[in-house]
Amino acid sequence: MAHKRPYHCLVMLFVLGICFEASLGDTDAQILMRFKGSLWNGQALNNWGSESSLCSWTGLLCRENQTFYGLRLEHMELGGKIDIETLVELPNLVSFSVINNTFEGPMPEFKKLVRLRALFLSNNKFSGDIPDDAFEGMRRLKRVFLAQNGFTGPIPKSLANLPRLWDLDLRGNGFGGNIPEFQQQDFRVFNLSYNQLEGQIPESLSNKYPSSFAGNEGLCGKPLSSCNGNESRSLKPNLASPHSKGKKHGVLIIAIIVVTVVAFSSVVALLFIHKHRRKRSKPGILPKRGTSHKSVGFKESQYSVDLTGDLKGGDGELNFVREDKGGFDLQELLRASAVVLGSGSFGSTYKAMILSGPTVVVKRFRHMNNVGKQEFSEYMQRLGTLTHPNLLPLAAFYSRKEDKFLVYDFAENGSLASHLHGRDGFVLNWSTRLKIIKGVARGLAYLYENFPGKTLPHGHLKSSNVVLDNSFEPQLTEYGLVEVMNKSHAQKFMAAYKAPEMNEFGRPNVKSDVWCLGILILEVLTGKFPANYLRHGKGGNNSDLATWVDSVVREEWTGEVFDKDMLGTKNGEGEMLKLLRIGMFCCKWNVENRWDWNEALAKIEEVKEKDGEDDYSCYYVSEGDLNSKTMTEDDFSFSVTNG
Known part of the structure; x- marks a missing residue:
């Protein structure tokens, strides 16, 4: 029987070889082709399988060493099923995006993809409540974008408990209830706007921009308006209860008073506007002492200002720094029709339209007392000699002890x-x-x-x-x-x-x-x-x-x-x-x-x-x-x- 041992060994090696090969499983290419089969409207992925190099396939993300690490299937009108069981077989998948497609239904069980670091599902048709444990075990997840879908119910606590979460965008859904306490507080992106959230904003999120919570009428607390006592602005009474019925008459009376006040205020406002329009022809561009202008942001503010009396104490004339400029004097500048363009850390900026003259920009600086009058004048003259197509030319300056005014050419398209x-x-x-x-x-x-x-x-x-x-x-x-x-x-x-x-x-x-x-x-x-x-x-x-x-x-x-x-x-x-x-x-x-x-x-x-x-x-x-x-x-x- 000894002579049969080599044959038995060969058979055993052959069987082990088959078992070993089977244990390797499908290649990434085979797995991705199976995943594609679960999708609808996959025309955008037509080169999948036809290209020899995996990293040349549409929507695949690869590192420099040609290692596949993510799917970016965005703006492709894809739909159908996101086959999580198939994606689990991709050991290197750390990023998944199907932004702006037509996927619908409940959110798939992405928690099975424990290696995932980024998940982008924005602008689809996903809907329904997300289970509270939907993100359990995803300790590597850093970026979650679920915006512009139809998700409802409370924000999952497992999402709030992600230890490495940096970017979160849930805007434009129907999430409701209170905002949970997030374990991660130092977000780079954080947006819960336009949902149905209510209650007090957690103190750990009070340093976020108000826009992060916009469109949630039931929210209160910093950075929004303060809550009334311990109740949220969103807590609405049950109108069917005897207690609320007793309040109906009071509410009606308040409503009548409010309407009366609004009507009276409208009449007063119309009279004020009529009177104000008669005064708008008065000249001036510089603010009176004690007047404060809030920043108008990035949009031109269309209102005139009558501020000529604030120029006393200056040197009495505009100092032009370029020979090609001029043709108007200080009084003509003061008579110009002017609007406020903005207000910043240095002062206000105005657009002045000089009658029978150019349109200029006047910038007021309140913190230019670092040099004397002569030195300041010489330095402005030097700036006036600079000529380059990509520099806004300085035309003139006006100097006084409290502040300085620089006059520039006007740029038609703003900042x-x-x-x-x-x-x-x-x-x-x-x-x-x-x-x-x-x-x-x-x-x-x-x-x-x-x-x-x-x-x-x-x-x-x-x-x-x-x-x-x-x-x-x-x-x-x-x-x-x-x-x-x-x-x-x-x-x-x-x-x-x-x-x-x-x-x-x-x-x-x-x-x-x-x-x-x-x-x-x-x-x-x-x-x-x-x-x-x-x-x-x-x-x-x-x-x-x-x-x-x-x-x-x-x-x-x-x-x-x-x-x-x-x-x-x-x-x-x-x-x-x-x-x-x-x-x-x-x-x-x-x-x-x-x-x-x-x-x-x-x-x-x-x-x-x-x-x-x-x-x-x-x-x-x-x-x-x-x-x-x-x-x-x-x-x-x-x-x-x-x-």
Whole structure:
């Protein structure tokens, strides 16, 4: 029988081989093809299976080493079943997105995907209550976007208990009940607006923006209005109860009183408006002492101001700094029809339409007492000699002890901030945004060339200080004012003093303006306002725009960074990625690794409106290399896909 042992061994090895091969399971490609079979309207995925390289399949996310890690099936009109049991077989799946499709019904059991770090289901037709344990075990989950669906019921406690949750967007659903206590409090994105939530907002969320809770009439407490006692504004009485019936008459009486007061107020208001209109022809652009104007944000405020008497104590005349300007004097400026454009940390800004003359912008500065009258005049004359297509020309100035007034040319299309963040602004497409960034960089470079010995040639570069002419060509304003600004006020409010080196060294660097340029690039590409500019004081922090972009690129895909209003540009995403990369290197925390203005300008000039032959649709940065303080240029790489 001994001679049969080799045969038995061969049989055994063959059987073990089959068992071993079976234990390996299907490949990622086979699993994905099975997943595709559960979907409806899968025409957008027609190249699945036909392409030899998995990372060339539409909607697949791959790292630089061609390792598959996520599905991004967005804007494809997909529907059907999201087969979780099949997705569980993908060991490397950490990101899943089906934004803007037609999936419907209850939320699938994503908790089975315990490795998932990002879940995007926004803009579908999912509905119904989400089970309280729907997110149990998903300890790696950092980003949850469920906006614009039909979800109802309370917010799951398992979602609130996620330890690493950074981004949460539940807006536009029907979630009800009280907001649970979230374990994670330092959110980058947090939005519960336009649901049916009620009760008092947890104290841990009181530092969020009011817009995060808008559209929930039953909510109260900071940052919204205070609650009445221990009751929510949303707690409505049971009108069928005897107690509430007894109150009906009282409510009716109150309603009658309110209607009477409103009617009387309307009559008074009409009389006031009629009287006010008769006074609107009175001249003046400067506010009276003691008058306070709230910021009008990014939208022009259409009201005149009668403020001529506030100019006493000045030098008596407008000082023109350019020979090509003039043709009007101080009295003509005071008689001009004027409207308030905005109010900021330095003072108010006005648009003045001079009769039989030009339209100009007058900026009032209350914190320019750093130099004497003669020195201030000489410095303004120097600023007046600067001529560049991307600088808003200074035309004149008016000086007095309390404050200064600078007169600039008027830009027809307002500020860049008004278009990026204003509700009524013209939507800027990719080509216009690229044009704006190139113009801003050229204007900044011109300032560096003309102020070679100055640490901050601009000092206050931000989107509200970039204005656009009638062809949307950008022009910088409020440049070169660090020299004449009170130091304490500059450190508290000027953009360059928000650079991270202020925390480390207590003073700006020659690259601090470049940091502002980088933040501006990221703002233009993302459409997000740099919230760190709103905080008073110097130095950056861990919640600034640059850190947020770093984290999104590190965690997921760069496409999530871009402003949705800018997307849809044919063959332009690769160039957008190049500009994003430039912005990140311009605002690196480590000053030594940050690009200087020469390199930044050269790189920006290389960016084109459309891609070349390569289509960069997936941008990946190694997580281990994405420390914003140590990152080098070689750390960045592109993963080329056709997705």
